[in-house]
Amino acid sequence: MNDFQTALGTWYRANKRELPWRFTKDPYKIWVSEIILQQTRIAQGMDYYLRFVKRFPDIHHLAAAEETEVLKAWQGLGYYSRARNLHTTAKVIVDQYNGHFPADYSLLKQLKGIGDYTAAAIASICFHLVYPVLDGNVYRVLSRYFGINTPIDTYQGKKEFLRMAEDLIDPQEPGEFNQAMMELGATLCSPVKPDCPVCPVRNGCLAFRTDQMMEFPVKGKKEKVVQRYLNFLVIRAADSVALEKRRDQDIWKHLYQFPLIETEQPTEIESLIHTPAWDLLFSGCDLALEEISPRVVHLLTHQRLHIRFIRLRLNGIALPQNIQMVPLSDLTHYPVPKPIEKYLTLELL
DNA sequence: CACTCGTGGGC
DNA sequence: TGCCCAAGAGT
Numbered sequence: 001m002n003d004f005q006t007a008l009g010t011w012y013r014a015n016k017r018e019l020p021w022r023f024t025k026d027p028y029k030i031w032v033s034e035i036i037l038q039q040t041r042i043a044q045g046m047d048y049y050l051r052f053v054k055r056f057p058d059i060h061h062l063a064a065a066e067e068t069e070v071l072k073a074w075q076g077l078g079y080y081s082r083a084r085n086l087h088t089t090a091k092v093i094v095d096q097y098n099g100h101f102p103a104d105y106s107l108l109k110q111l112k113g114i115g116d117y118t119a120a121a122i123a124s125i126c127f128h129l130v131y132p133v134l135d136g137n138v139y140r141v142l143s144r145y146f147g148i149n150t151p152i153d154t155y156q157g158k159k160e161f162l163r164m165a166e167d168l169i170d171p172q173e174p175g176e177f178n179q180a181m182m183e184l185g186a187t188l189c190s191p192v193k194p195d196c197p198v199c200p201v202r203n204g205c206l207a208f209r210t211d212q213m214m215e216f217p218v219k220g221k222k223e224k225v226v227q228r229y230l231n232f233l234v235i236r237a238a239d240s241v242a243l244e245k246r247r248d249q250d251i252w253k254h255l256y257q258f259p260l261i262e263t264e265q266p267t268e269i270e271s272l273i274h275t276p277a278w279d280l281l282f283s284g285c286d287l288a289l290e291e292i293s294p295r296v297v298h299l300l301t302h303q304r305l306h307i308r309f310i311r312l313r314l315n316g317i318a319l320p321q322n323i324q325m326v327p328l329s330d331l332t333h334y335p336v337p338k339p340i341e342k343y344l345t346l347e348l349l
Numbered sequence: 350c351a352c353t354c355g356t357g358g359g360c
Numbered sequence: 361t362g363c364c365c366a367a368g369a370g371t
Contacts, residue, residue, distance in 0.1 A: 036367090044358085136368085303355095
């Protein structure tokens with residue numbers, strides 16, 4: 001073992017957090033934890049992990065579930081394709097692998113939702129295969145330690161950092177090494193105010209020696225934010241409310257929402273009533289406008305959603321087929337995006 | 350490759 | 361407050 005591996009390993013064994021998924025090598029639970037933690041902080045994902053493995057204790061339970069149930073367990077966590085891919089892959093593992101994850105990096109990567117990072121994590125933690133993980137933490141640790149200014153969000157950068165990680169990984173304990181690198185990045189080697197004085201590898205760290213911690217890692221792209229204006233129609237009839245399922249090719253895929261009219265710009269209700277979308281929904285309906293909520297802003301990574309809820313009372317006329325009237329008491333079974341959940345909690349339930 | 354996909358916390 | 365960031369992956 002080289003000095004880096006020794007120092008990192010000693011520090012990790014003494015300082016690692018006792019997280020639930022660190023007490024098992026069950027590939028199912030490691031897999032679930034890794035998917036939940038993609039782009040998600042531990043504090044945010046912890047409860048979801050505990051509830052998920054309780055609700056779906058093994059891969060057979062997950063494979064046998066309905067997609068809506070899986071999305072419901074994921075509701076509020078975001079990046080819902082993770083949940084749909086989790087469900088898809090569970091069925092593949094059961095059907096094609098007899099319920100067992102393959103102990104093979106390439107085969108793991110073929111599974112939906114398992115990319116370079118997750119394949120390396122499962123391979124190293126569960127099967128002791130020597131594949132380094134490269135996540136945001138590891139990029140930060142490596143870029144600071146070696147003083148690499150190649151942008152991490154480029155093809156060149158990924159290649160370069162992968163080579164470094166392959167040279168650095170401890171082949172005797174690849175899973176522990178990988179987790180130690182991430183733990184270091186998540187705790188001491190944080191994006192702002194890294195705690196260098198207690199870092200186990202500060203002596204070899206170029207960023208520390210030159211006091212340039214905040215110059216790394218280097219990133220290139222910045223996304224542009226699109227503005228969208230969503231008018232949700234809260235159509236009430238007796239003790240029911242109208243819901244529709246969101247389709248492919250947009251945010252919140254396969255989640256449920258109130259019938260939606262989206263406009264290019266902020267639109268007054270008087271104009272909205274005269275749009276083709278409104279006619280399509282309500283031509284011939286007996287409607288009463290009850291209330292219009294103030295606009296709320298909901299931020300996504302690259303979209304700014306301006307959301308308004310328009311409450312309507314419907315008197316006994318059927319709606320289009322893709323829209324269903326759902327009893328209020330059944331709403332808890334439907335996975336919904338965060339703004340809808342907030343509205344339901346505050347206004348309807 | 351560039352773009353898309355959620356949500357919450359910290360400063 | 362606006363911006364950055366977080367155990368990435370699919371297309």
